[in-house]
Amino acid sequence: MIEVSLRAAVRPTESPEKVAGALEALFPGIEVDAEGGFISGRGGAASLAAFHRLLREQRILDTARSVMLQGVVADAVQFRLNKQAATVGRINFPPEEEPLGSIHVEIRGGPSLIDWLAPRTVDGKPIEEIELEDGDHV
Amino acid sequence: MIEVSLRAAVRPTESPEKVAGALEALFPGIEVDAEGGFISGRGGAASLAAFHRLLREQRILDTARSVMLQGVVADAVQFRLNKQAATVGRINFPPEEEPLGSIHVEIRGGPSLIDWLAPRTVDGKPIEEIELEDGDHV
Numbered sequence: 374m375i376e377v378s379l380r381a382a383v384r385p386t387e388s389p390e391k392v393a394g395a396l397e398a399l400f401p402g403i404e405v406d407a408e409g410g411f412i413s414g415r416g417g418a419a420s421l422a423a424f425h426r427l428l429r430e431q432r433i434l435d436t437a438r439s440v441m442l443q444g445v446v447a448d449a450v451q452f453r454l455n456k457q458a459a460t461v462g463r464i465n466f467p468p469e470e471e472p473l474g475s476i477h478v479e480i481r482g483g484p485s486l487i488d489w490l491a492p493r494t495v496d497g498k499p500i501e502e503i504e505l506e507d508g509d510h511v
Numbered sequence: 512m513i514e515v516s517l518r519a520a521v522r523p524t525e526s527p528e529k530v531a532g533a534l535e536a537l538f539p540g541i542e543v544d545a546e547g548g549f550i551s552g553r554g555g556a557a558s559l560a561a562f563h564r565l566l567r568e569q570r571i572l573d574t575a576r577s578v579m580l581q582g583v584v585a586d587a588v589q590f591r592l593n594k595q596a597a598t599v600g601r602i603n604f605p606p607e608e609e610p611l612g613s614i615h616v617e618i619r620g621g622p623s624l625i626d627w628l629a630p631r632t633v634d635g636k637p638i639e640e641i642e643l644e645d646g647d648h649v
Contacts, residue, residue, distance in 0.1 A: 385598035388526035460523035
């Protein structure tokens, strides 16, 4: 079972609606909620479909795989996304927490999660595209 | 004659109204305008009254004087203010342009402008408080 959790700070000059829109631009179908200066998002495997496609369209599979492998914590993978780039559907992995606050992503799932999202490539092209394992689905 | 010009970027997740509010929190009475991804502000000597007071209340005269003396360009003084801190009426001089964009301030005025805003101090207390010269007033 896949569980996607997102969290992004809303700075004083920011619009909570626009921050929520940034989350929804990369993870359509995510359920967003405002809570004390943060926008959070929750969803299942379906909310990863667009992100899976965008990683390929934007040709950043190698970067994504590297970032995700560095972010493995127990049965989850954690990484950051740039909130401003997200508003226009662009995936950008900032090297560190940004002053405006990044989007914090945690995805819990089976062992094939990273191989499904960001497989190994040759010259940037996936060696093999796998399906999510049954156990990975919601 | 004093001319105050402000300019602050509005990032994709930001609210133009909240950015304008940040300008107005430090410079009440400033006339704000939105133009292509920026909020600008224009005002005269009266729009500096609150800023003059806040520099004293927040005990940052020495820092302010140093920043302003470094920012003298011809008959103007230019410096940056942190946009997030401004929303709550707090003056903070960021060392460089911030990722969210800072508030850019330019004040044109007579030679006594900096001595009026941020006089020399001893132990943080002004040696002398001057009035703006007649020629400095709007």
